[in-house]
Amino acid sequence: MPDYQLWLTFGVFIITVIFLMWRPGGLNESIPTSLGALLLILTGVSSLGHILGIFEIVSGAAITILSTIVMSIILDSIGFFRWIAVNMIEKARGSGFRLFWLILLLCFLMTIFFNNDGSILITTPIIIRICSMLRLKIHQQLPYLISGALIATASSAPIGLSNLANLIALKMVGLNLNTYTQMMFVPSMLGIIAMTLLLLYYFRRSIPKVIHQFPVSMQSSSGSGYHPLQTTESESDNSKTNVDWWLFRVCIGIVVFIRAGYFLAEQIGIHMEIVAITGVVLMLAVRWYRTRSGLKDVVTQTPWHILLFAFSIYIIVDSLHRAGMTTWITEFTGPIAERGNASLIAVSGLLLTVLSNLFNNLPSVMIGTFAVTDLHLSDTQLHLAYLANILGSDIGALLTPIGTLATLIWMYILRTHHIRVSWKQYMKVTFIVIPISLIISLFSLYIWVAMLY
Secondary structure: OOHHHHHHHHHHHHHHHHHHHHOHHHOOOHHHHHHHHHHHHHOOOOOHHHHHHHHHHHHHHHHHHHHHHHHHHHHHHOOHHHHHHHHHHHHHOOEHHHHHHHHHHHHHHHHHHOOHHHHHHHHHHHHHHHHHHOOOOHHHHHHHHHHHHHHHHHOOOOOHHHOHHHHHHHHHOOOOHHHHHHHHHHHHHHHHHHHHHHHHHHOOOOOOOEOOOOOOOOOOOOOOOOOOOOOOHHHHHHHHHOOOHHHHHHHHHHHHHHHHHHHHHHHOOOOHHHHHHHHHHHHHHHHHHHHOOOOHHHHHHOOOHHHHHHHHHHHHHHHHHHHOHHHHHHHHHHHHHOOOHHHHHHHHHHHHHHHHHHHOHHHHHHHHHHHHHOOOOOHHHHHHHHHHHHHHHHOHHHHOOOOOHHHHHHHHHHHHOOOOOOHHHHHHHHHHHHHHHHHHHHHHHHHHHHHHO
16 A cells, blocks of 8 residues: 555544544534545545455444334334333332432343444433433433443443444454354453442432432423423323333334344344344334334434445445554554463453544444454454453443444433533543443453353
8 A cells, every 4th residue: 555545544544533523513423434435435545346345244234233223213103212211210119229220221121132322322312301200400310321321332242233343343253143142241241230330339329319209290481491301291191001012012022033033043044134124124014004104204213324334434444454553453462462361351452442432432343353353363362352352342432432432422412402411520430430340341251261161
């Protein structure tokens, strides 16, 4: 690659990352990545052969993630998430601490059954709705909002399906979903459990001991302040009673069936995107049969730009790889990795933590995966390094709000609802909680894989 192309590639990468983090005026994340990728294509840095190879790697993962988001849109259209918001308050039975546990469980399950970005899009408005119904003050909202975001994002680690970066990199290292889950579920869950306990300890004085047992009336009045997602008591009652329970149960059943189907289909050679599309078609068909609802909400609310974003960011990272950035990384990590699996896991996880918090985790995990594939490791060591990368990019990346796309989306949603959470407020929590959770996860990965193999 000529010198001017090298400097152009690094320049495009840095500028793209700046705009991904800054997102002036709520700029769609696919715009800077697409413009950067287009510039690399027009200048000959990325050829047609590279583009075709990238499309083959990225398309399946992007379609799978997109399909899970479509499923969440369908569930929202039948009142699933409104029903959750009202019932979580009732299940809390007047306890702010019980509500805390319920919210974190919700965030975990939404990520496991959908994905981290979709979970943030789903759970953040639900949490805001709950806080609004209960008229919580801002310092009382923070434990639920910050903890929910951290758990929703970190919960993408146990299952490879829950994160776009996980899925793309999974194919690069030749690891299947079943083996990924076998090796990763226990270590990442121990880290998530540790994170949950640390969050509870940190916020123990801010979580309200007593909350309203039933949603309160949210009548707006002059000088009462802003209340997002305002809901009256009668509206809350209607959201519970006006539910088509047959449609509700069938759609939930389809989601569970499709989630399990990913693992079963892999064993017989069926691609993930086929299973995902099948789930979307089934849910759309069932909804149309029951309600005669068309496709308008799905077409207008689905973030189609995810396909373009995944494809374009990969073009930029692939160009970086060929420009020699991963060579520098392997020269640094290689001697450390040769000392054994413990050193390999530590350097991979910590490196991705640093890269993710500087450049965002999606390009960083791809750079890290390129780097470990160049280390000429055995299959088991390659998988260990990749899994440590994922822990760094899914858990370690949460140190700063720019570390993951999910936390950037979270900050944006809060701003649209006039809720201000500063970087200082966020990082006062994460700089205590995240390092400990990451170390526990990385250490558990070493012990767990040693027990398995």
